[in-house]
Structures are given as structure tokens and as C-alpha cells.
Amino acid sequence: MAKLIKLFHTSTRYYSGVSGNIKARKYVLTKYFNGEPKKSDFKIVEEELPELKDGEILTEAEYLSVDPYMRAYMIGYKLPTDMIGGQVAKIIESRNEKFPVGKYVVGQFGWRTHTVCNPHKPLNQVFMPTLLLNLGSHPVSLGLGILGMPGNTSYFGLKEICKPKSGETIVITGAAGAVGSHVGQIGKILGCRVIGFAGTDEKCEYLTKELGFDHAFNYKTTNIRDALKEGAPKRVDCYFDNVGGEISSTIMNYMNHYGRVAVCGSISSYNDSILPKVSILQPAIVFKELKVEGFLVNRWINRWEEGINANLNWLDEGKLKYQEKIYHGFDNMVDALIGILKGENTGKAVVKVK
């Protein structure tokens, strides 16, 4: 098991070493968020790692994911607790022949630099399985984005919940985010009219000029109903809701009979400690016979490869484009989380650990 390693420590970094000698750094949430997350809600602690048992691997994080759900989820945990999240990590030691040293995995390891785990055993919070990355020549960071959890969220959420038919109209909020920008492109692949709402003119231009959205509107400067009239003259058949809020009520009131709503997130309300009030949805739901369904992507865990492969094929065929917002440094995780909750990112936001 012993192998030569370089082990050194600065204020922000740990390099790889044999397990038992390695200390991981990790974020522990010590205070419940109140409004926007703050650095003082966390502490960074060191953790000794155990020697590997049979079947286990030691990984070193290269990219950590920051996703809106993190803001919402932590309400449900007893504090203090390790911060949750996906990461792309390199295997630096292995007692599992299917997971050899030098390969990359994507796993739900949380906000930490090093991890010892058995990839076949579920961790506490399984949003996605621990998988070997096999992305061809694509950057490994895509395992957290278009070829990972957000990619499958887009693929299954749109196809299985919205069930769009060619020629139908899809509206997407949070349209420039990792999921929204991906959903819109799948919508175009499926032959739909796609309208996006995003928070800056630059994002809107990216959606229409680069990604092929039919229309994109800046929700901060547009009357939503007017935008819908312009962008969706045949009204809305599918709504992919990433944001909740009043905009969603307006959109649902503009849907067609038997419209389908995939509720993927509610980012507009995540920083609120009390649920905000918005125009009631029930009249639209009943009289238009809407189907509104929330989902978490792990419900399709048994079809995970199907989604990854579909997205990989589209990517290789040039039908899917992506953009990444890369933050730098393990110590900047909180800034990155604050940033995505503010809408700083176009496409997937990740943190490059070193």
C-alpha cells in the first residue's frame, strides 16, 4: 500500500498522500443560514483519514460543485454537519481494482479535499452514485455539469415530467443556469419552441445567439405577461420551473390546457427564512388541468447511464453547448455558493480546488 507521496500544507491546500497520513480539509456547517449564506456559518476543519479497507479508495477533489439546492437542503440537517455536494476527484490510492489510481470519479462527497469511501456503498446523502468518469476527451469538470447531475436533471426532468412533443412551446426560468441552458437545448433538439427567462441581457443574448433559444427575456426588465405574448403566441405547453416566485404564477396562468410543469427548483425563495407569498396557483391548475410535479434527479438513478450517454452523444454531435463558471480555491466555496444564488453564473458553476 505504501507509496511515495509529496505531502505539504499551505493555508489553502493539501496535496495527496497515503491514507492514514492524509488529513482532509472539509467544511462543517455550524449555523443555519439566515438570508444569504455567510462564511461565518461554516468552519473549515481537518479530519484524519483512516487506512483503506478492501474495496475502498482514497480520492483527492479537483472540482467541487456548487448548486442552488445546497442553500435549501441544509435546513433539514442537525448541526453541526458536513456540507453536502458533488465533486470530481482523482483516485490517489485504491484497494478496489475497478477504481484504479489515476482515474477520476464523480461522487457525492461534500465540500472536502480528500475522501475515503467504498464506491459501491451509498454515502449518507445519495443524490447520485459514485461513478468512474468516462468522458472521452471532454474536461472532467463536465462530470459535475452537462455530463453529470445537472445534465441528467435536464434530460430526465424535461423528458419524463414535461413530456414535450415536437412543435410544443417550452418556457424555462433560470434559463441561463446549468440546468436551464441544457433543458432549452434539449427542447430544440426535440423540435420545440423554447423561451427562456434569465437575469441579464448578456445571458439572454447567449441563450438566443449561442444556444438557439427562440426567445429569451430579461425577467428583471420585462413585463412577464407581455414577454409571454411575444414569445409564446400559442401559449405554453411545458414549463420547466427553476425559480418559483411570482414569475412562475404568471407563467402557469399562461399555459395551455393539460400543460405540464416540471418543478426543478425554487431558487427565488431559497434565501428567505419564511416562505414568500405569490399569486395562488390552484385556479390555473384546476381549470387548465395542469400537472405540476416536483422531482429530484436521483429517482432515475437506475437509468443514470442513459442520460449521461444521451448528453454525451449530443455533445459529440455538436448539438449541445455549454459554458462553465469556474471559481478558484477551496477556501472560496462560500463565495461561489453566494454567487450562484445571486445568478452570477452562466452555465454550471464549479470550484477548482487548486
Added chain:
Amino acid sequence: MAKLIKLFHTSTRYYSGVSGNIKARKYVLTKYFNGEPKKSDFKIVEEELPELKDGEILTEAEYLSVDPYMRAYMIGYKLPTDMIGGQVAKIIESRNEKFPVGKYVVGQFGWRTHTVCNPHKPLNQVFMPTLLLNLGSHPVSLGLGILGMPGNTSYFGLKEICKPKSGETIVITGAAGAVGSHVGQIGKILGCRVIGFAGTDEKCEYLTKELGFDHAFNYKTTNIRDALKEGAPKRVDCYFDNVGGEISSTIMNYMNHYGRVAVCGSISSYNDSILPKVSILQPAIVFKELKVEGFLVNRWINRWEEGINANLNWLDEGKLKYQEKIYHGFDNMVDALIGILKGENTGKAVVKVK
């Protein structure tokens, strides 16, 4: 075709006569509702009826239905327009051998005393087909209630949208209404725990003592969350929503993962001209992966008899009970509509025409 008839007229009544000689009285909506409906929103007009053509029947209304949806629907019509609604009527003349004189039909004829129609052809607004009533020894008025549209709304809405499994917990708002009281009894037949919310202590007592609900709470005098903790210790799997409003947001936040919500109505907001604001639903919908679906009962028009027969069998077996609120007189339709929107009724509200 000619037959002896008695034809006389008072200020409130028309009796039957041959078509061509008959004048129907009908309600025409002339002003959009503003808040609670008012008599001055309508006018009652006389209408000459045509001679019957082959296949047609002439009917005389015995019971007219008043239902909450009427308040909400009329927004969508160009005024002036005939008022919509179901009725139980006696066939008083017929050129259709399948619909002989003396039999009763249930049809979507609107607020009117006499109607000429071809039962095989859809009317403007088909919420339910025009059907011969065949209720055994039960009162014909049940064709508007437990053995009619509300009965099928309850049967299909609960079974097909909520899909309750034995042992699960169902919550019903508007629980003492025609649909709510029926849904709860089917829930008990299916082996579920049933909790109702209604607007008076008397209604609650009726639900638990007479209809077998496990718990019923007066939503006007109870803290909803406390009531749910008491009545639904295993939380809520199915919510049958008749009312919308803040109570629905509270209930959806108390549901179990993969809970199902049948949105049947939103009576709490029907008298509002602007959609009221309530606590946002999306966080509960996404993180609990709720499925929230609105429905109108005519989607099951091809299975109509299945529902009627199921309810009829349960009624004959003593497993379904009902109560009717009977208003009297064609001229009192508006008072009846106002009454049900205020929650005056326990069970189905109908107006006996004469």
C-alpha cells in the same frame, strides 16, 4: 306529437306544454361577477322553444345544480350569455325512442326551466353527457350529486389523481361539501386514514359521527399545522384540494415524499377579482417530489358509468351516505349560488324548481 297539457304561468313558474307553445325561462348573465355574485348580475328572460326535430326531446327542469365552479367559469365567457349548469329534468315530449316521455335525464342545460335538445349531440359546454337517469329507488336529485357529476368527481379524482393506498393518510378541504364529503367516505372504503377541514363545528361533527372521518377540524377556529399534527401523525400522502388558499400551502408543506395532490377547486379565491397571494408551493413540491394535478371530471366521460355504478353500489350497500341542501324556487338560484360560495351547504346543494 300533440298531447294534452296543462299550461299555466305564475310569476315564478312555467308548467309543461308542447314545444312551440312552451316558453322557457332562463338566466342570462349580463355583468361579470365582482366579488360575491348578485341578482343584478343576471336577468331572467323568456325564450320561445322550437318544434322538436327527429331525435330531440323537450325537458322540464325539476332540480337545478349550483356548484362552486360556476362562479369561476363565467370569467371566460363573452357577455351576455346563458348561465351554465347541470339539471335533472323530466322528459315531457320526445321524438327519440330511447328517451321516452316521463323519464328523467341529467344534462348540462344551464339555469333554465325548459330545454329542447338532442341528447346525442354535445351542447356548448359539456361537463357531462346528457344521460337517462336510472337510479333505482333513489331520489332523482342524486343525479346532480352523489350519483352524478360530483360523485364522479369524487370517485375519479381520488382514485385516478390521488391514487391512495390502504393505510395512507388523506386530507380533504371543503370536506363537508358535495365532493369533499364523498371523497372522505371513499377514502374510508379504501382503508385510508381520512382527515377533513370544514367551516363549522356542526359540519365537523357530521363528518366524524355520521360519515366516519377519522378527524375533522374547523379551519376557522383551528391552527392548521396543529390540527395536522394531531390528525395526521404519519403526515399526509394524499391531499384532495377543494379550496386553494393558505390552508393548502400549509397542508402541502406537511405532506410525505411522493405525495399526490388532486386540485379539484379553489373556492377560497373564486370571489376575488385578483388572485390572492399565498405561501409559495414550489419548495414543498420539489423537495418532497409532490405531484399536483388539476382535473375536470369530463376527462373521464368515457368511463362515466363506471363511476356512477360504483357509487350506486356503495350507496345500496350502506357504505356511502349523503345529505342535500335543497333551496326552493327558480327565482332563488342566485341566493343558492351565493350560499354555497359562503359554505352554507353540507353535502350537495340543489334548487328544486317548483
